[in-house]
Amino acid sequence: MRILVPVKRVVDYNVKVRVKADGSGIDTANVKMSMNPFDEIATEEAIRMKERGVASEIVAVSLGESRCQETLRTALAMGADRAILVETNVELQPLAVAKLLKAIVAREQPGLVIMGKQAIDDDSNQTAQMLAGLLGWPQATFASRIDIADGWATVQREIDEGLETLRVRLPAVISVDLRLNEPRYASLPNIMKAKKKPLEVLPPEALGVDPVPRLRYLRFEEPPKRKAGIKVSSVKELVERLKNEAGVL
Amino acid sequence: MTSEDQRLIAETARAFARERLAPFAAAWEKAGKIPEETLRELGRLGFLGMTVPPEWGGAGADHVSYALALMAIAGGDGATSTIVSVQNAPVNALLLRYGSEAQKRRWLVPLARGEIIGAFALTEPQAGSDAANLRTRAVRKGDRWVLDGAKQFITSGSIAKVCIVFAVTDPAAGKKGISAFLVPTDRPGYRVVRVEDKLGQKASDTCALAFEGLELEEDALLGREGEGYRIALSALEAGRIGIAAQSVGMAEAALEHAIAYARERVAFGKPILDHQAVAFRLAEAKARLEAARQLVLHAARLLDAGEPALEAACMAKLVASETAERVCSAAIQTLGGYGYLEDFPVARIWRDVRVCQIYEGTSDIQKLLIARHMGARL
Numbered sequence: 001m002r003i004l005v006p007v008k009r010v011v012d013y014n015v016k017v018r019v020k021a022d023g024s025g026i027d028t029a030n031v032k033m034s035m036n037p038f039d040e041i042a043t044e045e046a047i048r049m050k051e052r053g054v055a056s057e058i059v060a061v062s063l064g065e066s067r068c069q070e071t072l073r074t075a076l077a078m079g080a081d082r083a084i085l086v087e088t089n090v091e092l093q094p095l096a097v098a099k100l101l102k103a104i105v106a107r108e109q110p111g112l113v114i115m116g117k118q119a120i121d122d123d124s125n126q127t128a129q130m131l132a133g134l135l136g137w138p139q140a141t142f143a144s145r146i147d148i149a150d151g152w153a154t155v156q157r158e159i160d161e162g163l164e165t166l167r168v169r170l171p172a173v174i175s176v177d178l179r180l181n182e183p184r185y186a187s188l189p190n191i192m193k194a195k196k197k198p199l200e201v202l203p204p205e206a207l208g209v210d211p212v213p214r215l216r217y218l219r220f221e222e223p224p225k226r227k228a229g230i231k232v233s234s235v236k237e238l239v240e241r242l243k244n245e246a247g248v249l
Numbered sequence: 250m251t252s253e254d255q256r257l258i259a260e261t262a263r264a265f266a267r268e269r270l271a272p273f274a275a276a277w278e279k280a281g282k283i284p285e286e287t288l289r290e291l292g293r294l295g296f297l298g299m300t301v302p303p304e305w306g307g308a309g310a311d312h313v314s315y316a317l318a319l320m321a322i323a324g325g326d327g328a329t330s331t332i333v334s335v336q337n338a339p340v341n342a343l344l345l346r347y348g349s350e351a352q353k354r355r356w357l358v359p360l361a362r363g364e365i366i367g368a369f370a371l372t373e374p375q376a377g378s379d380a381a382n383l384r385t386r387a388v389r390k391g392d393r394w395v396l397d398g399a400k401q402f403i404t405s406g407s408i409a410k411v412c413i414v415f416a417v418t419d420p421a422a423g424k425k426g427i428s429a430f431l432v433p434t435d436r437p438g439y440r441v442v443r444v445e446d447k448l449g450q451k452a453s454d455t456c457a458l459a460f461e462g463l464e465l466e467e468d469a470l471l472g473r474e475g476e477g478y479r480i481a482l483s484a485l486e487a488g489r490i491g492i493a494a495q496s497v498g499m500a501e502a503a504l505e506h507a508i509a510y511a512r513e514r515v516a517f518g519k520p521i522l523d524h525q526a527v528a529f530r531l532a533e534a535k536a537r538l539e540a541a542r543q544l545v546l547h548a549a550r551l552l553d554a555g556e557p558a559l560e561a562a563c564m565a566k567l568v569a570s571e572t573a574e575r576v577c578s579a580a581i582q583t584l585g586g587y588g589y590l591e592d593f594p595v596a597r598i599w600r601d602v603r604v605c606q607i608y609e610g611t612s613d614i615q616k617l618l619i620a621r622h623m624g625a626r627l
Contacts, residue, residue: 069253073257
């Protein structure tokens with residue numbers, strides 16, 4: 001089985017993001033960029049499937065500017081076999097990404113698409129669902145455990161009430177949650193080998209998709225600063241303040 | 250500018266240092282030991298054989314990657330970085346250059362894979378930088394060598410499985426009478442006299458060793474008989490670049506702590522980073538540290554290009570180790586009283602970084618070598 005793993009280049013999770021002075025977006029100049037941590041988990045899961053003999057080939061795919069190649073190299077260094085970059089400087093929104101991925105799926109014929117449940121930059125949490133919809137494939141989102149057998153995936157997912165188990169027939173789209181696994185560090189020998197793995201670069205036109213954005217961002221702003229709390233001397237005072245000042249009781 | 254693989258290696262090292270080293274460094278210092286599992290994991294990831302080619306079990310990375318990785322590891326834990334540094338150069342570097350096929354198969358492959366740790370024993374109680382003054386003797390007896398003597402300040406002396414030992418084989422021949430031997434540390438006659446109690450880097454074992462009638466086979470000789478002095482000097486570039494990189498990495502970590510603290514700590518109504526005295530101190534530290542960092546990378550690039558790199562490596566080690574101590578001191582000053590407490594890592598880092606001006610040739614020795622490059626007859 002071939003596995004397709006879409007990976008996104010995002011602002012590193014250690015970076016404190018700042019809104020641009022004119023409110024037009026997030027300042028990404030001179031900011032460290034990394035693979036979306038949820039996608040790292042998806043890549044790790046795909047590699048483990050290959051190590052277990054469930055998968056035969058892992059194809060990592062990224063969409064965006066040329067520097068996404070770095071993110072793909074990371075996936076290759078972790079253990080993906082080859083990579084595809086759909087290169088464009090157009091701002092990509094979830095629907096465009098899902099359409100581009102659908103075209104890649106048509107080319108690559110994977111038995112499974114596995115990806116992060118969301119990216120930590122815009123937190124859209126839409127691409128996997130849209131892709132499954134466009135493909136007409138079953139989907140299982142927020143996976144915290146995946147077992148593959150006899151053409152089916154058994155997926156445990158975290159929901160508010162606890163754990164839910166789904167069975168989906170392959171091919172399917174699975175989006176992964178934080179507790180699925182702990183991604184490995186790429187080893188130095190594998191980083192060196194990744195240089196020689198194939199990385200194909202395509203324009204979106206080659207896939208017959210127009211990625212132009214459908215949504216317009218009006219303004220970005222910092223969340224309001226939290227005011228310092230106060231200490232109360234007794235439960236009685238707490239109740240009183242909740243009732244009279246905060247108005248929540 | 251760095252290449253994609255250099256960046257990836259540096260990033261992997263930084264992530265490893267942040268997650269697997271830094272949170273435990275203080276505890277390891279107290280315990281005086283780095284867990285074996287941590288060293289094995291470093292080995293599995295390729296950090297203990299960075300510049301060794303893949304056919305000998307290494308990663309086949311260049312010296313720029315090696316320097317960047319060492320900086321990152323040292324930023325996580327200085328003591329760990331010393332073990333990693335010594336293993337890569339001189340130990341692996343010497344085996345790669347002078348080892349026979351059989352010696353490489355037996356020792357270099359497991360060393361480069363990080364399955365075992367190696368040590369380098371040149372210094373003696375009475376002979377450090379004047380290596381020509383060695384007293385450890387190796388005497389030929391039939392088809393064997395018998396080793397007697399003492400070594401001092403040997404990194405990894407108690408955890409190593411193999412130790413490259415320099416000994417006098419022909420006392421009449423001076424520098425040309427020294428030979429290098431690959432000594433398995435489980436041999437009878439290999440004795441760890443003491444694990445030293447040090448100012449810093451306490452989790453890395455620094456040992457006094459004694460050899461007492463230690464018998465070695467003929468094939469324990471590394472390189473040719475009488476070639477030892479040349480062998481000892483030959484890995485100095487990479488070794489010094491390693492120490493210089495460690496210095497930079499430790500100082501960068503201290504500076505990061507200081508900047509983070511200065512942003513948070515409020516005095517006289519604003520974060521102390523907004524007080525010029527603090528801001529300028531940190532700005533100067535950052536600029537000087539960046540200069541040292543570039544000097545280290547420059548030396549590494551020369552070495553990768555096959556250019557003469559000894560003078561650059563000496564300059565990098567001199568400048569980086571001395572700058573690093575000043576930067577760590579500035580970090581302590583920024584934290585004020587808290588900088589002097591063990592609650593913050595800067596005091597430990599300052600202790601750890603101090604030795605970088607001493608081991609692998611003191612600052613004075615670096616100056617001596619730089620001066621000789623000018624033609625000074627010193």
